[in-house]
Amino acid sequence: MPSLSVNNISQLVNGCIANDRKSQELLYKQFFHPMTALCFRYTRSQEDAIEVFHEALLKVYKNISSYDESRSSLFTWIHTIMVRTSIDFLRKKKQKISVSIDNKPDNAESGGVDHSANLKSAGLDPEEHFIKKQKIESVRDLVNNLKPKYKEMIELFYFQEMSHEEISKKLDLPIGTIKAQLFRARDLLYNALKGSEGKI
Numbered sequence: 001m002p003s004l005s006v007n008n009i010s011q012l013v014n015g016c017i018a019n020d021r022k023s024q025e026l027l028y029k030q031f032f033h034p035m036t037a038l039c040f041r042y043t044r045s046q047e048d049a050i051e052v053f054h055e056a057l058l059k060v061y062k063n064i065s066s067y068d069e070s071r072s073s074l075f076t077w078i079h080t081i082m083v084r085t086s087i088d089f090l091r092k093k094k095q096k097i098s099v100s101i102d103n104k105p106d107n108a109e110s111g112g113v114d115h116s117a118n119l120k121s122a123g124l125d126p127e128e129h130f131i132k133k134q135k136i137e138s139v140r141d142l143v144n145n146l147k148p149k150y151k152e153m154i155e156l157f158y159f160q161e162m163s164h165e166e167i168s169k170k171l172d173l174p175i176g177t178i179k180a181q182l183f184r185a186r187d188l189l190y191n192a193l194k195g196s197e198g199k200i
Helices: 006-017 021-043 046-066 074-102 115-122 126-133 136-143 148-159 164-171 175-195
Strands: none
Touching: 006 021, 006 046, 006 074, 021 046, 021 074, 046 074, 046 175, 136 148, 136 175, 148 164, 148 175, 164 175
């Protein structure tokens, strides 16, 4: 990662605290490669590493006001969040696999119902849960104000309930790109929903 001066780091942190998009994008570019490499060491999957990075980055954005430069460097602070998120991701993935195996409809008691189909909704994070619970018409109004590519991501993932793999095939884009654009679309929509929460 290219080194940043103390002043530049302070400006970057303050910009992210102020929800400045340019600062957030700079932080993203500075940490994407080293931190996805870190996540890969845990997940052993490039796609999962990118997903974990985006999940952890959202935590960074939300909690950066608590960063104390007198206690650790920004790199170390973000590194810790990435490691914890990677470990949590692996734990959840292991649980999902266990549930999927335990609930496999291979006997009469299962009633022929594939319980693993419910795993996706069971793993919603706070932002996804918030989006899901809003009135559909209100969400659609906000979605229409997004840029076309983000609008399409929200439409396919939330309204048509397509998986990352299905969206990837439909749009002929790498899954990593799909996850990155969906991450950005979800972040934009979440902020829009928070801003209009009292009106919904």
